[in-house]
Structures are given as structure tokens and as C-alpha cells.
Amino acid sequence: MGTLRQQIIDLLRQEAMTALDISQAVRVSEKDVYRHLAHIEKTVAGQGRKLSFTPCTCLACGFTFADRRRLTRPGRCPRCRESRINHPLFRIEE
Ligand SMILES: [Zn+2]
Numbered sequence: 001m002g003t004l005r006q007q008i009i010d011l012l013r014q015e016a017m018t019a020l021d022i023s024q025a026v027r028v029s030e031k032d033v034y035r036h037l038a039h040i041e042k043t044v045a046g047q048g049r050k051l052s053f054t055p056c057t058c059l060a061c062g063f064t065f066a067d068r069r070r071l072t073r074p075g076r077c078p079r080c081r082e083s084r085i086n087h088p089l090f091r092i093e094e
Helices: 002-014 019-026 030-046
Strands: 050-053 090-093
Touching (some): 002 019, 002 030, 030 090
Antiparallel strands (some): 050 090
């Protein structure tokens, strides 16, 4: 698993990607990507880097999930109840 996580770290140091992009690049399920990202967040923090991600926004009303700290995409917008939420873009900042 160390190697796979290192691959994801290398990808995210080069460019911002969604969990879906990552899952296709390293050939694991999107669900597993989120599991790895949770570990990667801790790993890179120990290296003085930061896993950052763009806040999710609702495509229907524009609501921004600014305070959200969880990595996974919210299922539903609290304002308009739509479930068209954009995918967060992850990247690793030095
Ligand atoms: Zn909304």
C-alpha cells in the first residue's frame, strides 16, 4: 500500500485531481481513493506538506461547503436539497 500511496502523492504534487481522476490513474476504486487520501493527509503533514482541496459547491444554487473538513463529497446541498455537488480537486502543497 505504501507504493500506491506514494504514487498518489506524486500525482497530486504535479497537478490537482478529483478522486475519480486518481482512481483511474492508479486503478483503485473511488471509495478506496478517499481511504488512501485520509492516510496521505497525515503522511504529508508529517513531511511539512499539506493536502489541500477545493471546497465543494452545489451546481444547482452555488452553495459552497466552505467549512467542510471531510474529504468525501457531500451527498446533498443543505440549502436547496439538490444532489448535484461538484467534485473537490485535491492537490499537495509544498
Ligand atoms: Zn444547492
